[in-house]
Amino acid sequence: MGKTLAEKIFDAHLKDEPFEGTKVLSLDRVLCHEITTPVAIADLEWRGKDRVFDKDKIKVVIDHVTPAKDSKTATQALILREWARRHDIPDFFDVGRNGVCHAIFPEKGYIRPGFTVIMGDSHTCTHGAFGAFAAGVGTTDLEVGILKGVCSFREPKSLRVNLNGSLPQGVFAKDVILYVIGQLGVNGATDRVIEFRGPIVDQMSMEARMTLCNMAIEAGGTSGVCMPDMTTVEYLWPFIQDEFASKEAALEEYSKWISDDDASYDKVVDIDVSSMEPMVTFDYKPDCVKTVPEMAGTKVDQIYIGSCTNGRIEDLREAAAVLKGKTVADSVRGIVSPATPKIFQEALAEGIIQVFMDAGFCVTNPTCGACLGMSNGVLAEGEVCASTTNRNFSGRMGKGGMVHLMSPATAAATAITGVITDARTL
Ligand SMILES: CC(C)[C@H](C(=O)O)[C@@H](O)C(=O)O
Numbered sequence: 001m002g003k004t005l006a007e008k009i010f011d012a013h014l015k016d017e018p019f020e021g022t023k024v025l026s027l028d029r030v031l032c033h034e035i036t037t038p039v040a041i042a043d044l045e046w047r048g049k050d051r052v053f054d055k056d057k058i059k060v061v062i063d064h065v066t067p068a069k070d071s072k073t074a075t076q077a078l079i080l081r082e083w084a085r086r087h088d089i090p091d092f093f094d095v096g097r098n099g100v101c102h103a104i105f106p107e108k109g110y111i112r113p114g115f116t117v118i119m120g121d122s123h124t125c126t127h128g129a130f131g132a133f134a135a136g137v138g139t140t141d142l143e144v145g146i147l148k149g150v151c152s153f154r155e156p157k158s159l160r161v162n163l164n165g166s167l168p169q170g171v172f173a174k175d176v177i178l179y180v181i182g183q184l185g186v187n188g189a190t191d192r193v194i195e196f197r198g199p200i201v202d203q204m205s206m207e208a209r210m211t212l213c214n215m216a217i218e219a220g221g222t223s224g225v226c227m228p229d230m231t232t233v234e235y236l237w238p239f240i241q242d243e244f245a246s247k248e249a250a251l252e253e254y255s256k257w258i259s260d261d262d263a264s265y266d267k268v269v270d271i272d273v274s275s276m277e278p279m280v281t282f283d284y285k286p287d288c289v290k291t292v293p294e295m296a297g298t299k300v301d302q303i304y305i306g307s308c309t310n311g312r313i314e315d316l317r318e319a320a321a322v323l324k325g326k327t328v329a330d331s332v333r334g335i336v337s338p339a340t341p342k343i344f345q346e347a348l349a350e351g352i353i354q355v356f357m358d359a360g361f362c363v364t365n366p367t368c369g370a371c372l373g374m375s376n377g378v379l380a381e382g383e384v385c386a387s388t389t390n391r392n393f394s395g396r397m398g399k400g401g402m403v404h405l406m407s408p409a410t411a412a413a414t415a416i417t418g419v420i421t422d423a424r425t426l
């Protein structure tokens with residue numbers, strides 16, 4: 001019997017199997033941000049175990065609320081900063097160099113096929129786009145990870161989603177994943193790794209694959225994964241060129257992290273995307289999805305383009321293509337947060353920032369920003385936001401506020417008209 005990618009990664013990292021079904025794996029990466037890591041640091045200090053297993057495998061960023069907005073967030077940042085310095089952790093990204101964790105860590109080349117990755121953040125599944133097993137964990141697991149470089153998991157089964165057909169013009173990875181979540185339901189992939197397969201995934205850029213994997217958790221998935229291929233190698237090439245004689249050699253090495261043809265799946269879902277429409281959520285759960293034409297005309301107050309789901313350069317390009325030469329409707333305000341400084345600079349160089357500013361958007365520094373309602377961009381009671389983020393839970397962007405999740409193209413079109421709008425109709 002063949003093995004899935006997840007099974008192969010589990011086998012290769014297995015340290016212990018304390019009881020059946022629970023596997024202790026060695027970790028290649030422990031990623032940290034300022035919201036969840038300070039709690040783990042405080043506990044390690046209290047227990048007299050203020051150590052790190054490997055300073056080069058721990059990557060640290062301040063991203064959720066940055067620059068700090070008040071004493072509490074300044075203290076969280078301070079705890080993380082002092083800890084990173086104390087342990088001489090080289091890869092620490094502070095104000096001016098920081099960006100959204102799930103965008104900046106892949107961009108720096110830290111994630112490779114076959115890796116095990118944890119973080120105290122639910123969207124850690126994003127990194128599965130590289131053919132890694134990447135999962136969000138709680139404080140206790142994070143602490144053990146930091147101290148010992150291991151984490152225990154119940155071995156998840158894999159659920160395979162085959163994306164077939166051809167993607168219509170104006171339909172993007174975000175629409176696909178919203179559709180998939182609508183099909184699976186918010187618990188449809190609980191304790192499962194969602195394997196995204198098929199010609200549509202093969203044609204996708206790494207950015208688009210990250211958008212897919214990012215939202216695996218919204219269907220309950222432990223992680224999302226894509227198979228490493230030449231697109232993965234090309235993306236990583238600047239970081240791995242000293243390791244391999246050629247791209248083909250890298251591809252051959254990484255090919256060991258592809259599921260076998262005869263691997264067994266808990267469930268296989270086939271989706272033909274050929275007649276898919278742009279998608280948008282309604283209500284307060286990410287599986288409540290409708291097509292944009294069905295929701296067209298719904299009034300919004302704010303537009304937010306950014307986050308670990310859709311704050312990458314491709315996303316900004318997609319939005320700018322719609323916005324170019326147009327302006328934000330008087331009834332709404334638009335906010336865009338490029339996910340990393342590199343993305344911000346690329347967007348500047350390409351004239352995309354100019355397009356956003358000419359349209360009347362507020363351009364913020366790279367940060368999670370409005371996504372989780374802890375920083376700027378909070379909604380007032382009863383307000384509605386058209387957002388490229390990944391969660392529409394009640395009150396997430398502000399008490400009494402509502403969020404409709406959508407692609408950057410739909411968000412840009414919505415900014416122009418002030419109501420949910422199909423970008424293809426503009
Ligand atoms: C702050 C953090 C723990 C949280 C998460 O884990 O998802 C945040 O990133 C979010 O998106 O709500």
Ligand code: SF4
Nearest residue numbers: 123307308368371372
């Ligand atoms: S951008 Fe949003 S979803 Fe992503 S890590 Fe930040 S707060 Fe969480």
